[in-house]
Amino acid sequence: MAQGEDRASNGRGAPAAGGRGRGSMWLLLLPFAALLVPPLYAHETPHLWGIPFFYWYQGVWLIVTAGITTFVYRRMR
Amino acid sequence: MDVHAVHPAAIAVFCVLFGIVAVSGFFAVRWRRADLSHLNEWGLAGRRFGTWVTWFLVGGDIYTAYTFIAVPAAMFSTGAAGFFAFAYTTLVFPVLFVFGPRLWAVCKRHGYITAADFVRGRFDSDGLALATAFTGILATLPYIGLQLVGLKTVIAAMGISGDWPVIIAFVILAVYTFQSGLRAPALTAVIKDLMVYVTVGVAIVYIPIKLGGFGHIFGAARAALPKAAKPAVTVPGLDSSYETYATLALGSAFALFLYPHALTGALSADSGNTIRRNATLLTTYSLALGAIAVMGYMAIAAGLKPATPNFAVPDLFIRYFPPWFQGFGFAAIGVGALVPAAIMSIAASNLFSRNIWRAYVHPDADDSEQTLVAKIVSLLVKLGALCFALFVSTKSAIDLQLLGGVWILQTLPAVFLGLYTRWFDRWALLCGWAVGMGLGTWMAASQSFVSAYPLHIGGLRLTMYAAFFAIIANLIITCALTPLTRRLDPRPQTDATAPGDYDDATVAADGGGPELIPA
Numbered sequence: 339m340a341q342g343e344d345r346a347s348n349g350r351g352a353p354a355a356g357g358r359g360r361g362s363m364w365l366l367l368l369p370f371a372a373l374l375v376p377p378l379y380a381h382e383t384p385h386l387w388g389i390p391f392f393y394w395y396q397g398v399w400l401i402v403t404a405g406i407t408t409f410v411y412r413r414m415r
Numbered sequence: 416m417d418v419h420a421v422h423p424a425a426i427a428v429f430c431v432l433f434g435i436v437a438v439s440g441f442f443a444v445r446w447r448r449a450d451l452s453h454l455n456e457w458g459l460a461g462r463r464f465g466t467w468v469t470w471f472l473v474g475g476d477i478y479t480a481y482t483f484i485a486v487p488a489a490m491f492s493t494g495a496a497g498f499f500a501f502a503y504t505t506l507v508f509p510v511l512f513v514f515g516p517r518l519w520a521v522c523k524r525h526g527y528i529t530a531a532d533f534v535r536g537r538f539d540s541d542g543l544a545l546a547t548a549f550t551g552i553l554a555t556l557p558y559i560g561l562q563l564v565g566l567k568t569v570i571a572a573m574g575i576s577g578d579w580p581v582i583i584a585f586v587i588l589a590v591y592t593f594q595s596g597l598r599a600p601a602l603t604a605v606i607k608d609l610m611v612y613v614t615v616g617v618a619i620v621y622i623p624i625k626l627g628g629f630g631h632i633f634g635a636a637r638a639a640l641p642k643a644a645k646p647a648v649t650v651p652g653l654d655s656s657y658e659t660y661a662t663l664a665l666g667s668a669f670a671l672f673l674y675p676h677a678l679t680g681a682l683s684a685d686s687g688n689t690i691r692r693n694a695t696l697l698t699t700y701s702l703a704l705g706a707i708a709v710m711g712y713m714a715i716a717a718g719l720k721p722a723t724p725n726f727a728v729p730d731l732f733i734r735y736f737p738p739w740f741q742g743f744g745f746a747a748i749g750v751g752a753l754v755p756a757a758i759m760s761i762a763a764s765n766l767f768s769r770n771i772w773r774a775y776v777h778p779d780a781d782d783s784e785q786t787l788v789a790k791i792v793s794l795l796v797k798l799g800a801l802c803f804a805l806f807v808s809t810k811s812a813i814d815l816q817l818l819g820g821v822w823i824l825q826t827l828p829a830v831f832l833g834l835y836t837r838w839f840d841r842w843a844l845l846c847g848w849a850v851g852m853g854l855g856t857w858m859a860a861s862q863s864f865v866s867a868y869p870l871h872i873g874g875l876r877l878t879m880y881a882a883f884f885a886i887i888a889n890l891i892i893t894c895a896l897t898p899l900t901r902r903l904d905p906r907p908q909t910d911a912t913a914p915g916d917y918d919d920a921t922v923a924a925d926g927g928g929p930e931l932i933p934a
Contacts, residue, residue: 363513366509366512366513369509370506373502373505373506373661373664374506374661374665375657375661376657376660376661377657380495380650380651380652380657381650382637382650387630388629388631388632388633388634389629389630390649390650391650392495392498392649392650393498393633396498396505396705397501397705400501400701400705401698403505404508404695406509407509407512407694407695408695411688411692411694414691415688
């Protein structure tokens with residue numbers, strides 16, 4: 339059968355018990371709150387390396403979002 | 416800059432790299448060798464891709480030739496409004512993190528290959544599955560066509576005119592996709608992304624040094640954009656609409672993983688945790704996207720006058736890079752067209768084979784017949800996209816791609832919300848979908864295909880992404896009609912899925928049910 343040789347799981351230890359760490363998933367709403375209200379960050383200053391606030395604020399939130407997904411993933415694992 | 420000179424060195428480097436990619440596309444059939452007459456193998460590569468391959472594959476989906484050309488073009492001509500693409504590619508990862516593993520789990524358990532398979536099992540409705548499949552195919556076709564636009568742009572930038580290079584490239588692509596299935600774009604995505612990251616890395620360091628730093632680049636854009644034929648700004652002020660920016664980012668973030676090609680990338684992962692890890696790791700692509708977006712401003716600061724905004728980045732490379740590195744960068748963009756085009760055509764053919772051919776044409780189709788149909792359709796899809804790119808104007812291609820985003824978002828209630836609840840009635844979902852499709856199309860068309868629609872409510876004017884209005888209408892209709900249509904159609908709705916099927920840890924522990932052809 340096609341799926342016969344499936345590596346049935348992630349192969350990294352026992353799977354998480356259903357629902358563990360699910361509460362931390364609410365943190366994933368933070369990037370939406372931060373990025374979907376442009377008046378919060380549509381400003382020219384302060385500059386960072388000559389880059390207007392509007393741009394580097396969104397860049398910082400990309401990194402924060404990556405941090406949040408990492409944190410939530412670790413809590414759920 | 417209107418007429419591009421012929422650069423033999425650039426063309427030579429381009430051809431060599433393109434050749435390497437084509438050969439690895441054919442070679443991919445031997446990678447993780449399996450029986451490719453199973454649709455699960457041809458169309459999803461056996462769902463065995465781990466974290467790294469998934470990273471390259473899904474990255475290839477998000478980060479296409481068209482992105483490389485269109486995002487800087489938008490920054491070049493519309494300023495800050497074009498930067499929503501960055502906010503969107505940030506928000507798409509929490510969406511993937513939440514919905515991806517759930518969809519992966521239920522699809523693995525039941526052997527579903529497409530989102531429409533899931534909808535059919537969950538809501539017991541061939542009609543709703545057909546609507547989902549039809550929307551997916553319809554939204555994907557112009558997207559493939561736009562990959563060709565990206566390819567045509569870089570080929571033209573090297574001074575080669577005519578359609579024959581695009582035709583040759585697509586014939587190669589069609590043949591290796593037919594033969595190797597999803598393995599081909601996965602393997603070529605690795606090569607493509609290495610090239611892209613090198614190009615972006617060099618461009619984002621070297622060109623700003625030449626231009627006198629980021630302060631100067633943003634300063635030049637700030638000075639030049641308000642004086643353009645269509646005035647624009649680098650930082651949205653009171654006169655520009657914040658709600659357009661926010662709804663474009665939100666709508667696009669939810670739309671991306673409803674597209675068949677993005678779902679195919681996620682479903683071919685080997686576990687839900689692979690998808691979660693990727694929701695973190697894929698953010699590196701967004702960083703690169705931000706850098707590419709700023710190249711639009713670099714073109715302004717360099718004083719370039721490209722023939723069309725699409726040439727902003729190619730002309731920037733020609734100005735600052737030696738010919739051989741131009742060829743390298745153009746090959747990165749050109750191969751960046753092939754990877755997503757392959758995934759998109761595979762995803763569209765999976766939909767056709769599973770949810771149209773088997774559901775309506777030949778219900779007895781076994782697995783190998785479904786695979787053969789999908790392979791043939793993948794050729795037809797690419798032929799269609801080629802005709803599309805050669806005979807339809809670039810403007811219409813972009814308009815249709817915009818509509819594609821509006822359309823695909825209308826499958827959200829059945830696919831994403833369906834992962835959490837089956838309260839919705841199938842007929843209500845179908846009505847909501849129809850209203851959303853109609854309203855969204857009308858709104859976009861009435862504005863001669865710009866993405867934002869100005870809605871007047873009393874004295875208030877809200878200029879928002881047409882897809883956003885359409886999905887609100889869709890949800891209202893779906894919720895309002897559900898109690899009604901349930902009474903009108905008393906036939907039982909059998910849910911083929913069980914609550915435990917949605918937990919990826921449980922599914923991974925039990926192994927998937929190899930139920931490839933559900934009864």
